[in-house]
Each structure stands twice: as structure tokens, then as C-alpha cells.
Amino acid sequence: QSVLTQPPSVSAAPGQKVTISCSGSSSNIGTNYVSWYQQLPGTAPKLLIYDTNERPSGIPDRFSGSKSGTSATLGIAGLQTGDEADYYCGTWDSSLSGVVFGGGTKLTVL
Amino acid sequence: QVQLQESGPGLVKPSQTLSLTCTVSGGSIRSGNYYWSWIRQPAGKGLEWIGRIFTSGSTNYNPSLKSRVTISVDTSKNQFSLKLSSVTAADTAVYYCARGGYYDPNAFDIWGQGTMVTVSS
Numbered sequence: 262q263s264v265l266t267q268p269p270s271v272s273a274a275p276g277q278k279v280t281i282s283c284s285g286s287s288s289n290i291g292t293n294y295v296s297w298y299q300q301l302p303g304t305a306p307k308l309l310i311y312d313t314n315e316r317p318s319g320i321p322d323r324f325s326g327s328k329s330g331t332s333a334t335l336g337i338a339g340l341q342t343g344d345e346a347d348y349y350c351g352t353w354d355s356s357l358s359g360v361v362f363g364g365g366t367k368l369t370v371l
Numbered sequence: 372q373v374q375l376q377e378s379g380p381g382l383v384k385p386s387q388t389l390s391l392t393c394t395v396s397g398g399s400i401r402s403g404n405y406y407w408s409w410i411r412q413p414a415g416k417g418l419e420w421i422g423r424i425f426t427s428g429s430t431n432y433n434p435s436l437k438s439r440v441t442i443s444v445d446t447s448k449n450q451f452s453l454k455l456s457s458v459t460a461a462d463t464a465v466y467y468c469a470r471g472g473y474y475d476p477n478a479f480d481i482w483g484q485g486t487m488v489t490v491s492s
Contacts, residue, residue: 263417296478298418305467305485306418311478349418353477359433360408360420360477 264289265350265363272369278338281366283350285331289361293353295333297326300347300365309348310335342370373398375468375483383462383490389455393468393483400449401426406471408479409442409453411464419464423471424451458490 266284273279283295295313298306308317310326313333325336333350350363379391393407400407408423422432424442432440436455444451455462465487469479 294475294477296475298479305482306479307482308474308478308480311474311480315474317474317480351418351420351477351479357434359422359431362418362420364417 263364264361267363267366270367272371273340274371275340277340281335281348283333283363288356289352289354290333291331295352297335298349340370345370373481377468377483377486383458384492389458391453391466392450395449401446404472406476407451408469410467410469413464460490463490
């Protein structure tokens, strides 16, 4: 049981936009920055978004992040088949004094 | 270009201690205000943060694992290490080392490739 809640799966057609939600509480998302990771099959996770809505260098602007209250959202525009992967949200939990992750969302590009 | 590489036994017996090392190359583990973390992922499941060590040597651990975890750093070898005691089958997972702090203390911008550890007799 993950501290952050994500939908198990989402799907959309190539070229479309998809959003992935990440729900938490006042002790984590509500008061701390959120990061997002992409994990392609058989590989280590890759940082997509940090500080809720910032992209590391090299990450295309098709990827975006936002937050409202205790929920965060990852948006992926102009979907490509290469975007098929598992996506994870993460943040600091002030009550637990540790980093917590969501359970992951599998993106299928139909 | 900083890179991380995990190493250690791939098989550990139940009740024994799992020991892994992460070697940092392409930069000094002492430079910058970085947090060096261990994260694991059971097969087909999500990510679980185990804990981290700061450049100064201070540590934070996942409360659910705290009683069994020790993370240490060896600056002379540019490595940091994980020890997890009293392991059970539930500790079978891919273990990653990762760096936090370049962008945000809790955002991991560099990851090792991961090492599979199986707990079995």
C-alpha cells in the first residue's frame, strides 16, 4: 500500500495528451515539492519533473507537472509510442520524515 | 558525467545481512550538497525508498525499515553502502542507488542500473 495513490493504468492514442494523477495528503504533496519519474521496461527510473513543475535539462516540454492542494498531475502531450512506460510520483513526507512514492501508473499508447 | 554502479551478492540467505555498495564515478562523493539514497523495487511492484546519507554523514531512513538499515559512506573509495539485516523473502528486489540534491534534495536525478538481490536458502 503506497502512501501516494496513482491510477494503475492510463491509455491514449499517439499524438494525444494524457494526464496521470498522484493523490496524497497535507504531510506530503500538500506541503512539499513533487517529482515524477519514467521507467521504461528493464531500466532504472528517469527523472522527468522536479519541484512539482520543473524539467531537468534534456526533458522535452511535452512533459509537464502541476499541483493543486494534496494532488499532483503529470501531463504528457503529443504522445509517442516510446512514451509507453511506468510513471511514478514521489515527494517528501514530513510526518514520516522520508521520501514516499506512488504505486506507479502504466501508460499504454494505443 | 557522474555515474553510479551498485555491487554486491545477488543471493542472500534468510535471516542474514544484505550488503550492497554504490560506487560513484565521474565526480567526488564529497563535492556538492548531495544526498545519496538507496531505493528498491520488488518484481512487478513500485519503488520503495530505503534511506539516504548526506555528504556530512547524517542519515535518514524509511521508518518501516529503520530498525534493520544502516547506510554509510566511504569517501576514500568514493562509495556509499547499504546494510539490511535479518532479511526475509520480502526483501527480494532490485536495489538502486541514486543521487538527490542536484535539483532538489528529494528528486533523484542520477540512478545506478540496479542490482537484483534474491533472499532464499
